[in-house]
Amino acid sequence: xxxxxxxxxxxxxxxxxxxxxxxxxxxxxxxxxxxxxxxxxxxxxxxxxxxxxxxxxxxxxxxxxxxxxxxxxxxxxxxxxxxxxxxxxxxxxxxxxxxxxxxxxxxxxxxxxxxxxxxxxxxxxxxxxxxxxxxxxxxxxxxxxxxxxxxxxxxxxxxxxxxxxxxxxxxxxxxxxxxxxxxxxxxxxxxxxxxxxxxxxxxxxxxxxxxxxxxxxxxxxxxxxxxxxxxxxxxxxxxxxxxxxxxxxxxxxxxxxxxxxxxxxxxxxxxxxxxxxxxxxxxxxxxxxxxxxxxxxxxxxxxxxxxxxxxxxxxxxxxxxxxxxxxxxxxxxxxxxxxxxxxxxxxxxxxxxxxxxxxxxxxxxxxxxxxxxxxxxxxxxxxxxxxxxxxxxxxxxxxxxxxxxxxxxxxxxxxxxxxxxxxxxxxxxxxxxxxxxxxxxxxxxxxxxxxxxxxxxxxxxxxxxxxxxxxxxxxxxx
Numbered sequence: 039x040x041x042x043x044x045x046x047x048x049x050x051x052x053x054x055x056x057x058x059x060x061x062x063x064x065x066x067x068x069x070x071x072x073x074x075x076x077x078x079x080x081x082x083x084x085x086x087x088x089x090x091x092x093x094x095x096x097x098x099x100x101x102x103x104x105x106x107x108x109x110x111x112x113x114x115x116x117x118x119x120x121x122x123x124x125x126x127x128x129x130x131x132x133x134x135x136x137x138x139x140x141x142x143x144x145x146x147x148x149x150x151x152x153x154x155x156x157x158x159x160x161x162x163x164x165x166x167x168x169x170x171x172x173x174x175x176x177x178x179x180x181x182x183x184x185x186x187x188x189x190x191x192x193x194x195x196x197x198x199x200x201x202x203x204x205x206x207x208x209x210x211x212x213x214x215x216x217x218x219x220x221x222x223x224x225x226x227x228x229x230x231x232x233x234x235x236x237x238x239x240x241x242x243x244x245x246x247x248x249x250x251x252x253x254x255x256x257x258x259x260x261x262x263x264x265x266x267x268x269x270x271x272x273x274x275x276x277x278x279x280x281x282x283x284x285x286x287x288x289x290x291x292x293x294x295x296x297x298x299x300x301x302x303x304x305x306x307x308x309x310x311x312x313x314x315x316x317x318x319x320x321x322x323x324x325x326x327x328x329x330x331x332x333x334x335x336x337x338x339x340x341x342x343x344x345x346x347x348x349x350x351x352x353x354x355x356x357x358x359x360x361x362x363x364x365x366x367x368x369x370x371x372x373x374x375x376x377x378x379x380x381x382x383x384x385x386x387x388x389x390x391x392x393x394x395x396x397x398x399x400x401x402x403x404x405x406x407x408x409x410x411x412x413x414x415x416x417x418x419x420x421x422x423x424x425x426x427x428x429x430x431x432x433x434x435x436x437x438x439x440x441x442x443x444x445x446x447x448x449x450x451x452x453x454x455x456x457x458x459x460x461x462x463x464x465x466x467x468x469x470x471x472x473x474x475x476x477x478x479x480x481x482x483x484x485x486x487x488x489x490x491x492x493x494x495x496x497x498x499x500x501x502x503x504x505x506x507x508x509x510x511x512x513x514x515x516x
Contacts, residue, residue, distance in 0.1 A: 064149055065182060065209070070105060149180050155198075247331060415493045447472045
């Protein structure tokens, strides 16, 4: 038995989406009403009756999905056009239908067996076959097979190149149960495939090459890869589009993204530089880790410091400093230059620093090992018991320091609330005030104990003593 149930909005939004499409007057609304067992969609012999798309929820065989009845597709142009800009009703109706087809997990391409293969069917099927985003999720359904004698007539639709047509009669409901079985099975396979793809994507370490123009980002990428994957030029802003390259290293997949140079001047420019910079920041948003490429042969600038702020403070990405053009430095004293760089950026001394020459390849091979280490550090997860033991040790070494007032603050709770990168909550009394230096002390102890090299750590202070745990020197002495 077919059951239709309208769910809460949040439940509907989590269900897979199946869209019915095809030329006008092939019975899309009739099939929609049949599968949902509702007379929700207006049915008429008049072409173009459906304008706004109807949506219902179908439950079948312990599964459920959203079903959408789209407006009849008028021209293959609407499927092939990247962006529909016309504002007339017809164009907007087609735009809405196209949006549902793009979002759908499965598409039912419906044809009319009684009318036979029409030129419009062929043109629309050709447009679907041209685009992988439609082709791989489309099943062909031949409607109006109202009698057994009409079944052989469905063979003509094999010419559409969308597989064997599935015969149904939306008017009588004949074979719609078998169609629903097919839909549920395909959605289940789609979910498993999507989950596998998501797991694979999640395991990829995404590294973004960031830096001012002309510091050697593209040269570094080529040096890492061992061949000229991207164009290298001394001209600033040669790279205007983020370039993605996946490589395998020690059984891990690393996606390296070479971006356009980011500069204050470029952000004000109306030419190609400004869109490139916006894309660079967008790539940084999606990355796990940033390689900030610096030209060590030139002094650090305010713009370099702003880039560190963009990476760490604004976007909380892991960070590795790459001091490039080491071959141009006369006095190659790594301790001296390390002290100089960290002295300019004392807030990021936890980020590893590697001196390299992308031009000669010197020390470039060490970068990927550092990337793997930092990527692993981001995933730190402490149980509540581990967090409690850590906090007890910290308080025993150094009692909490007050920021304001005379009363020494007490820490009532310390626990991890997020990973990748790690974030923690520090709960103190409602009238307590914890000095910022003590937060830094806690962060440094975390870094020492759990090797958080290259990874930002967030500490959130809340004032509420309602908890069972108290960390104080007095209690720990008992």
